[in-house]
Amino acid sequence: MIDRSTPPLKSLYQQLILDHYRKPRNRGELDDRTVEVLMRNPTCGDEITLQLKVEDERIADVKFLGDGCSISQASVSMMTTLLKGESLDKAHKLATRFTKMMHGDEEAARDPDLGNLRSLAGVAKFPVRIKCALLGFDALQEAMKKTRGEEEDAEG
């Protein structure tokens, strides 16, 4: 039988999420950025511009600009708090873990590496909102691809 009962809204709109939505961390322009990606969700108009300063395969600094719903903006805000100082490999792992959590993987949802991002686990029960939560990480993946592509070009 299809379960049509409501997933509790409280699992979606936790205080931590609303706090990041109201007071986003690392919001602004990063003047010495090495890469910038604009990611849009064309169906709803949400957008995030993610700026990274990458040095020696490490994210030295990160900022974002954005406009969108509480889920997309809180998610990218939390993401930036975890990225500073991390290696690109670690950032890629975080993105993969987070994406798994969004698709309902309960083990990923317990991964302490995800930190505050675990408060977004409830989004998995709202299928139409999963894209919102992933927008920042989509921008991150694209930024890393761009960075690595440029490195290869430079080496090649």
Place this chain on the structure above:
Amino acid sequence: MPSVSTPDALDPSAVRGDFPILDQQVHGHPLAYLDNAATSQTPTPVLEAIQSYYRNDNANVHRGIHELSRRSTDAYEGARMKVARWIGAEDAGEVVWTRGTTEAINLVASAWGAANLEEGDEILLTDMEHHSNLVPWQLVAARTGARLRYLELDDEGRLRLEDLPGILAGGRVRIGAVGHVSNALGTINPVREIARQLHAAGALLLVDGAQGAPHAPVDVAELGADFYAFSGHKMCGPTGIGVLWGRRELLEAMPPYQGGGEMISEVQRDYSTWAELPHKFEAGTPNIAGAVAMGAAVDYLDGVGPERILVHEQGLVRQALEGLQAMPGVRVFGPRDPEGRAGVVPFTMEGTHPHDIATILDSQGVAIRAGHHCAQLVMKRYGVSATARASFYLYNTADDVDRLLDGLESVREIFG
């Protein structure tokens, strides 16, 4: 749309029984369906028409001499006549079946545009158009070298009609493409006046009637339209069927839009001749069941009385506007006077994104739309990236509007 002299009020509870989909619980609450500008629900007589067509009469049209083909052709052409009557067209040959409004507009932009537009010509659009009445014109402009001109909007979401004479004075506008009713603002546009000015300047007018035809009586001749496009699924019909109405001499002069069976008269190795109107524009096996169902939808709406639908919607709009305007931090878009708008109420709430509003309302069984509503120029004009939008139809009740307003109180509690 003509103002109507006090018709008997529409009682939504009397028609709700015709819409089985409305009788359901969503997330533990009765469904309040307020997303009618996106698509409307389908009454039992239309559902039965689809089933009856496939159960009893299904055959290809205009091809066979067997009984079923005769019946399906009669049903298909009968539906065309019903739709012609619905929009006040005397000649059913001017009614072309399409996949929907989008295809109808693409047909004109492509077939009329290719034959009539050249470099330096101008196409008049407005900042409130749905993307389906913008992008086809951008495509034909790129192909022909024609330029796009825009009528802008005032602060209340009405067209700045005072700018029109200046745009037309250049003498280069060949066609205007204007929405009858804005899906993003609810504004009912002064189509007749726009038609008058365009015609005086030697230009044509296409009216995007996707939000017009479903909600009030339409008379294409009285409107002064040269083309009128609309969709079945926004007026109690199914998806995948729509209509282009065009003046006969314009359609006759236009080249075909697509080639294939059904649209030809004679085919030789290196040339073909075209079928008579409207078949010239209906290549391939059409959406026969869709057309038949759209005919049934027109019968249904005729039975309810199109003039009563707009009045009913405006009552709901008035109730919604009063409730919304009393809420702090709520901004409503579109004309303040309910008489100037159809049943579309877009709004934003300070500190809460429209998607979050829509999710919270959905958890209470209230279905609204949130986003840019395929009208990004409107969002840009009013400095927002998205709005929440409630839109009404004949089966919506005052209780539905109360549920919307109550839901917004709980949005405020969460986002407070």
